[in-house]
Amino acid sequence: MLLRNRRAWSPCMNECLIAEFPLHEGKTVTIKGWVANRRSSGKVSFLILRDGSGICQAIVERETFAGPYEEIKKLPLESSVIASGRVVAESRSPGGFELHVDGLDIVQKSEEFPIGKKEHGPDFLLNNRHLWLRSPRQIAIMRVRDALVRHVREFFHTNNFTLIDTPIFTTTVGEDSSNLFSLDYFDLGKTYLSQTGQLYLEAAIFGLGKVFCLGPTFRAERSKTRRHLTEFWMVEGEMAFFEHKDNLELQENFVTYIVQNTIREMADELTKLERDIEPLKKVAPPFYRVSYDEALEILHKEGSDIQWGSDLGGDDETIITNLFDKPVFIENYPKKVKAFYMKQHPERPECVLCADLLAPEGYGEIIGGSQREDNYDVLLKSIHDQKLDPERYGWYLDLRKYGSVPHSGFGLGIERTLSWICGLKHVRETIPFPRMLYRAYP
């Protein structure tokens, strides 16, 4: 197991983390944590302790324990404690070691903990998200999230990308302003919470070549499905001199890197989440590439009546992903269903050079990407066609005047990707405090 230093200080000589028990077998140690569960059997009490690094069973025997045995026997769940005792190998204890307690201080005797050992409904759990985060399953998901984000950053840094932090308040909208959260910005009027950092990344490539951003993104879509949050995290990459094909190759390498490293490092957590990782092991370049036109053919064969020109719906995506055992790119969508900044297809002006990446097993879209329109006149026309205000895009149009180059980029949704990796039914469990249509508490 990978041990990280979670201690800021160490006032007790023999204080250690539960995760470090294998190094302290036979020794007397002190741990600080919470009572995750408790059982007793007359003369023996078993406390399941959690300290942030792991869990272990602590055993307190009435005959030998010097402290207030009866109080400990009834200690409410989630009470905070400092326990000292000898570390003993014990196969019946989670983690393989148990603590034979000889001293136990109660830091705080908990009130009755709302989240019990049996099932709860989503409404109750989400209202108690601040407490739900202590559950083994939620702890596992947060660990996988941490690993995923770490590998995302690692990939970009090892591939010579520079991190660019893009603004949260924006006046230039990436797509349709009806889906933006707006707010009053002093005397300047309306400003919006960012729904993408892409336009700003495009400005940065001229100085730095390859750049990425990772941050929260906001969508005021009134959608409540297992795939939607109003606040979610997105990582975006933008590369100068990358054409459409280069963009897809980078994306397959990127997704492969983050998936393979995360499942390798987080095998224990994924087991806890009962995720069968065999399908994830197949994630390797090349991914399948299906054009929008081919996708329509497939869908028509499967009985869909989708017309050319409309976007793929959730059901359509599910049909396609179920036919493939690896992620699938859907390329070259009709221009009219995509954003104004996507580059027109050189041979088919009614289409754009773009691709969405659909994750298998029914998880659907995790990446949206495209080559960007680098021609000033074509871009200006798109802005007009989509009835956007060209004045607000002055700076963005400028980028096509001073050494414009072919360039491409993509954005990957952290929560959807994590949901796929963890095999979850809903993205709400992938973020510590989910923001949804009817939920902004806690």
Added chain:
RNA sequence: UCCUCGGUAGCUCAAUAGGUAGAGCGGGUGGCUGUUAACCACUAGGUCGCAGGUUCGAGUCCUGCCCGGGGAGCCA
């Protein structure tokens, strides 16, 4: 915004054809030398989402509203 399902004890749910509101978990009390969401016994706990209506009688039927789940559209 639309479609659909639901709201009964702290939590998860049950309540047959309208006829005295139940269980498991959690809480309390007691028991058990090693347990694995431990177990056993006893016990407390309810404005049946809210407001009207039908009825001798409504958790159950009707109307409106509120809150939530799932989905559509839209998207990562």
